[in-house]
Amino acid sequence: MKETGFGADKNLQDDSRIATRELTINLGPQHPATHGVLRLVLDLDGETVVRCTPYIGYLHRGVEKLAEHRNYLQIIPLTDRLDYISAMANNVGYCVAVEKLFGIEVPERAQYIRTIVAEMARISSHLLWLGTHALDMGAMTVFLYCFREREKILDLFERLCGARLTTSYPRIGGVKRDVDPEWLEDLYRFTEEFPMRIEQYETLIDQNRIWLQRTKGVGVISAEDAINMGLSGPVIRGSGVPYDVRKFMPYGVYDRVKWEVPTGKNGDVYDRYRVRMNEFRQSNSIIRQCIEAIPSGPVMAEAPKFVLPPKDEVMTDIERLIHHFVLITKGPLTAPEGEIYVATEVPKGELGFYIVSDGTGRPYRMRIRSPSFVHISALPKLCEGGLVADVIANIGSIDIVLGECDR
């Protein structure tokens, strides 16, 4: 106990005379700030975290086991529910992996549409991250503003595929249905006013003294540690490593539009925040470029064994009808045998699908490598040695979704 000022008891200045003990508290699965059902057991020495043990598995639904009993088309709704904040991005990740396994080539227009919806999912996910992260740290206004923009994106999703959350819109071989020009116009108008909104969010917290004190120098992770732990996404980019799956292993049209990878320097919470704020701008720019350059053409590949034929042909051509019937009732009957690992960049980081196919229409093994799983494993390293309040800042900065972590 330090000398507190007037009338401090001199006898109590010597700490060794006070018996102290570590306090173990439970940041339980039900907690407004853990962004899902995450349980942390913190061992505290005063306010300092001595040890932090995460417990996960409260949202484990056995997706990998389920995937072994479903055909490739039926797994798409399962992937929606992995990172339920940005379902489009998960769908794109899964479809890219399966298309590589089958060797299907996706038409141009579908690639552009997929890139557009994946970037919209990124903006929507980062908006939710910003709102909840700031809310946890006490800046409550940001939450409402972020959700105003998020509503616009979710409305666009609903117009496109009927669902705001569990979209299942990207399919194997392309996308489910085409976008109409009005939808693209509304999206373009959204991207025109969005940069101004980003600035609005920044004026709310960026120069705020409390925000800076709570985020600068907190939860520092070095570049070597980040690489060694397998971190990805904005977490590793905040530490200065420019690793982005969209640049390293391009898919979609990311190699045809001009954009940059934002990186940080120090690897603290503030740098991760800055990386995500700059990712807003980059995603906005990617969407604009895609809308300007989108070609016309089909939105589904021609691969009758795996891809549903267009509905008007199904109604008139008997062969197409048979294909449609077999694909819906039994799913793809055969697939190439082999195994692949394909990674894509979802808003949280690197989502990897390791699919082993034994030749039948169902995967033999589908392993989902989720970024949130790896990031929560880095939480002890971020939190230990810091204060209790910094635990909340760290959880917010790594942007986890337990649906993805537990699968």
Added chain:
Amino acid sequence: MEITMEPLEIAERIKARFSDEVLGVNHFRDQVYVSVKRDRIVEICRYLHDDPDISMDYLSDLCGVDYPGREFRFEVVYNLYSLRYRHRIGIKAQIPENDPSIDSVVSIWSGANWHEREACDMYGIVFRDHPDLRRILLPEDWEGFPLRKDYPLKGPKDREYKSYEVLKELHTRDDEWTIR
């Protein structure tokens, strides 16, 4: 000048250096998986991590796979990536059913910690020298290894998870708890 190696080239290097350990090389859609025996897996991984031309500094994924008919029932698959050179390789270590254990690679990539815990949780593969091998996704007192092929999709019919019995017990006494 960072030279990206072809995956087959990396497989050739592994075969050249660890010729006794390599059991096979699978090549499918420009991705290569090298099947190895489990005994010197830490050496192989350390070679891939430290060698200056290969430099696999990023462990993308570590998982288990179950092949019930085979002589070696389980496989632990290491998906490795090099951030420096941007090349990728996969290593599959074969593990027999009667002694499902393998050395842990936590000393090389600390990110392997939780992946190995999950492989142990789902398949029952024991990772030697792992700092903290306990169940991660399932409750600590769960019995059985769900991702094995002989584990039914909806769980074993005759046995239920123990804690549910306590809950069912409590439900039979619901009448005592209602407020009238």
